[in-house]
Amino acid sequence: MSELTEKAGKLDAVDELAAKRAEFVLDGPEGAVYLDGNSLGALPVGVPGRVADVVGRQWGEMRIRSWTEEGWWTAPERIGDRIAPLVGAAAGQIVVGDSTSVNVFKALVGAVRLARETGAGRDEILVDATTFPTDGYIAGSAARMTGCTLRPVTPSEVPDALGERTAAVLLNHVDYRTGRLHDLPSLTAAVHAAGAYAVWDLCHSAGALPVGLDAHGVDLAVGCTYKYLNGGPGSPAYLYVRADLQDRFDSPLPGWNSHAEPFGMRSEYEPAEGAVRGRVGTPDILSMLALEAALEVWDGVTVEAVRAKSLALTDFFLECVGEYVPEGRVECLTPVPHAERGSQVALRCAGAGPVMRRLIERGVVGDFRHPDVLRFGFTPLYVGFADVERAARALAEELSEATAQQSHRV
Amino acid sequence: MSELTEKAGKLDAVDELAAKRAEFVLDGPEGAVYLDGNSLGALPVGVPGRVADVVGRQWGEMRIRSWTEEGWWTAPERIGDRIAPLVGAAAGQIVVGDSTSVNVFKALVGAVRLARETGAGRDEILVDATTFPTDGYIAGSAARMTGCTLRPVTPSEVPDALGERTAAVLLNHVDYRTGRLHDLPSLTAAVHAAGAYAVWDLCHSAGALPVGLDAHGVDLAVGCTYKYLNGGPGSPAYLYVRADLQDRFDSPLPGWNSHAEPFGMRSEYEPAEGAVRGRVGTPDILSMLALEAALEVWDGVTVEAVRAKSLALTDFFLECVGEYVPEGRVECLTPVPHAERGSQVALRCAGAGPVMRRLIERGVVGDFRHPDVLRFGFTPLYVGFADVERAARALAEELSEATAQQSHRV
Known part of the structure; x- marks a missing residue:
């Protein structure tokens, strides 16, 4: 278990919003890491009835x-x-x-x-x-x-x-x-x-x-x-x-x-x-x-608690990306100061379109914005810190493999 | 069985759209005569799934x-x-x-x-x-x-x-x-x-x-x-x-x-x-x-067949109203010539608001338009001729009772 996996576990253990995840449908063919709630939020379990x-x-x-x-x-x-x-x-x-x-x-x-x-x-x-x-x-x-x-x-x-x-x-x-x-x-x-x-x-x-x-x-x-x-x-x-x-x-x-x-x-x-x-x-x-x-x-949720978790999630994602992703492979477009950051992280990345397609195939769902932006949205009501670590790791693996393949072709 | 009841049965028997009725949900507390499809159409059975x-x-x-x-x-x-x-x-x-x-x-x-x-x-x-x-x-x-x-x-x-x-x-x-x-x-x-x-x-x-x-x-x-x-x-x-x-x-x-x-x-x-x-x-x-x-x-329905049945329904409603409703109690606002008639019949009526409320209580649902209009809409896909006869009869009974009560008070 890596240090960041361990940290994710600790953060999830003290997450006061963690129980809210059970109020959403998060299974299905796309896998469990859904970082596209800034495009279409997940289905709350009370809606179908x-x-x-x-x-x-x-x-x-x-x-x-x-x-x-x-x-x-x-x-x-x-x-x-x-x-x-x-x-x-x-x-x-x-x-x-x-x-x-x-x-x-x-x-x-x-x-x-x-x-x-x-x-x-x-x-x-x-x-x-x-x-x-x-x-x-x-x-x-x-x-x-x-x-x-x-x-x-x-x-x-x-x-x-x-x-x-x-x-x-x-x-x-x-x-x-x-x-x-x-x-x-x-x-x-x-x-x-x-x-x-x-x-x-x-x-x-x-x-x-x-x-x-x-x-x-x-x-x-x-x-x-x-x-x-x-x-x-x-x-x-x-x-x-x-x-x-x-x-x-x-x-x-x-x-x-x-x-x-x-x-x-x-x-x-x-x-x-x-x-x-x-x-x-x-x-x-x-x-x-x-x-x-x-x-x-x-019900029972304050926006302040959501904001605190949102910043913790994006902070942790940036930390994981910094740790895992090969140097120079992505450029963060999202401001680092909390006062200037929403609830998503946008990474500029060569080949962003194909990279996002492959991430989605691996069960990590973000989205792509033309021409070169990977967007990852963090919805505090249902995204956990283990999700964040897994997403950053999948991104790093994807980019490392792509880099390896490119080197191989040369 | 009155002549008009008999006629309704004959018209329903040769109605080529009669089978379409089964494709709609028409039970429930409001009863079977729904003449408000010109406000909100009934639920097709395929929609919930x-x-x-x-x-x-x-x-x-x-x-x-x-x-x-x-x-x-x-x-x-x-x-x-x-x-x-x-x-x-x-x-x-x-x-x-x-x-x-x-x-x-x-x-x-x-x-x-x-x-x-x-x-x-x-x-x-x-x-x-x-x-x-x-x-x-x-x-x-x-x-x-x-x-x-x-x-x-x-x-x-x-x-x-x-x-x-x-x-x-x-x-x-x-x-x-x-x-x-x-x-x-x-x-x-x-x-x-x-x-x-x-x-x-x-x-x-x-x-x-x-x-x-x-x-x-x-x-x-x-x-x-x-x-x-x-x-x-x-x-x-x-x-x-x-x-x-x-x-x-x-x-x-x-x-x-x-x-x-x-x-x-x-x-x-x-x-x-x-x-x-x-x-x-x-x-x-x-x-x-x-x-x-x-x-x-x-699927499989032509607008021409719908129009033909619509006119037959409104014709029959006007015939039943003419036969059942006390003289002078309602005034028809809808043109009699087919070329000038849509798929509803509007009757001007003193006390239209209370009259429509009581009709709805009896299971005949039309609507009321301020200040004095009773509207009855005829949706050919799910309204039958027996419905029409029943609606006209209920209206007549309602107006006769109201008239009787008024006379009694005098």
Whole structure:
């Protein structure tokens, strides 16, 4: 037994979240080391039974009665309130529904309209130049449809780029590629100091680390629920609108679900009060209630405990990689300081695509991001330290063999 | 046995779609007469097993591999192609995803942009003044964000309202309240003659009657899948963009799923070719694959056979109501001519709300639309003629008792 194997055992023995692993399905053909929860979270064991009930009894037997008697109609705001404490929000500010892209559109157009109430000359949107592409594409559309200019800047450049023309700024809390954690409190404060509105994308942070939306005065935020929140493939995203902005939130997608009296069937639009104003069309009940069941794994868990374990996992992975992987074979893109690290480790690596394919064949599942990045996501609720050691060892073996083969060919 | 009971038996005996009823779950506490499939279609028997497989095996065991190996990624266009023949569309023109409201926004903004390519002065959107409210609300937003004026007109007034300023027209194929079927071929032709673009909402017609999108040259269309297509509560909607317009379709929601190379992670947006251009964010897999399973009930069924039975059902319902219900107690809002009738019957009735509540208690499920409308939807795949007779008789008894009670009080 190597020193690191021994260390992994000790770390697992004192892991206060270790029991949570039993609440997830982690067997199956892919093997036990699943480091792709930053793409698709594992299945919580309570979900299949809940979904079977929603389909068989609620839809199959009760049908339309379930809209009221099973709480279908109010699911978007009820589930929003369940997500709220995970991102540091009081109740009544989050609704679930639609995709992240659609919510980015609502949030960003809403932010520009808020900015223009007091500053008609604000005609520029700043967007994280390193963003997951969809945010940039949607920001382009939001800019075009509100008569703004879109200006991509890296998050560190935001403070200098802000000015009297800035209406809104769209930023990622954690970079999807590198795993870099951006400084939400100070960037939000800088945006506010310039009189602009901050929209944060929490896809890669919610459920992995504290966000503190209320504490830091974030204006609007969006996020998906299928990564660290384990809601299932393509499960609905969410929209946060800070309580004191809700009365002025002017959605570009004012569907009937956001109406003050949706069943009044009135031809004039009158927006509902509160977070409900962020709803659009009929909520997607199957996916939404699967998500609600998935969120039960958070009972009794604090985000602080999750963050502590997340950092311990990524620290240990970096230690194992440093120990096992041949010098110079990978370059770490993820920042080493804790304050700048999310819950994933991204390694730049020659031949990353084939390397990841072979790792997956060996039962270590991460993913590959074009052109040369290996991503390993660490979900503290179900990843253990022995998993981490095994993954680093498999990576090292894979790279050593590849190196040996290359040498052999020469 | 009354004459109408006997007639119902004869009609059921020669119903070529009668065997389809066994493909739906129709027991449960609400009783056997379900006339609310125009709100939420009944559960097809194949859905629970498929959903259990998607959750338990595809998500739970295969996880991210299912995006490619189980066809998750291509589900929106694959399921679109399964819906296509039901609305008279060749393959490659429909994608499934998002809500109806979101698709109305894509279609209507897209239509205005198409109109402006050749006519910069086109700055008016016509919208069906009798529409289900969400279409009007979203049309208002589309108008505001494209610098257009929104003008509500009843469908019959559309030909006179069209002009050189008209960019796009948003119409419902079947009116959600009255069940009136609008003349899609002639209205589309009138819109085209004025140089404008026609967007049709098929929520209350798809799966109930022939639509003929391709044959009549419709430009864009949207629809939900949870009514006559039985996709489940809040199942994803769809967008049709006619093949020869796709290259010029300019979506206001250009999410990464609509990119020519979605996994290239490029910061510049380049739209995909074909129907895929109508996609936005990550597809909602649980709901989407439940819908795919639900669509299997259409195997071996023609829309023409469905339409023939639908008209026979509504004819028979009107006959039974005429025979059983006390004179003057209800007023039929649904047109009698077949060419103007969808697949529901709407009856105006004093005290419609309490009347429908009591009908539901008796096991006859329709719905109530504010302020005074009883709606009865007839889904030819699972509603039989004995159901129709029973529903009309229950309604008559309910209204006779109410009348008797009122007389008694006097």
